[in-house]
Amino acid sequence: MHKTNPKIKNKLDYLLNILVLLLIILFNRTNLLYAANINWVEVSKTQAGIQYLDIDSIDIKGKGIIEVTTKYLKIDTNESRKIEENIYIMKINCMTNKFKDISVNGKKNLSAKWEEPNGDKLLDDVISDSCENV
Known part of the structure; x- marks a missing residue:
């Protein structure tokens, strides 16, 4: 079985959390698009x-x-x-x-x-x- 270095695992977890946060922010911005559609x-x-x-x-x-x-x-x-x-x-x-x-x-x-x-x-x-x- 392959053993992962704890420092590398912590960095990967940190990057994964940042990626998830960025995706949430990007997908949450759809409300701005709806506001632009007012006629x-x-x-x-x-x-x-x-x-x-x-x-x-x-x-x-x-x-x-x-x-x-x-x-x-x-x-x-x-x-x-x-x-x-x-x-x-x-x-x-x-x-x-x-x-x-x-x-x-x-x-x-x-x-x-x-x-x-x-x-x-x-x-x-x-x-x-x-x-x-x-």
Whole structure:
């Protein structure tokens, strides 16, 4: 049986650990690639804000239900400048024109309930644009 020098074995173990660490770092960087795939399209604009849709995020969930990523920029009406930005993941029922925000700024909303847009132009436009692209 071949006997391995303990110093060589320690160096090989060290190199193997470094290699594994490097592979983990490299494969973990895939999240950066997904962020580059966002394709924001302006859907609607009012004095109070601008609504965007990531056209590439539309995902059909079945039975008229889709999931989309949207961005809302709140605008200071006095100074016409952006004062807040929120990213939403919404489920939309294209048959009833109802929606629910299942995530806001990366935080899941487990208690989201289906809502009517109630005449909100930005929401109405997101729903109609999202559903027509399905």
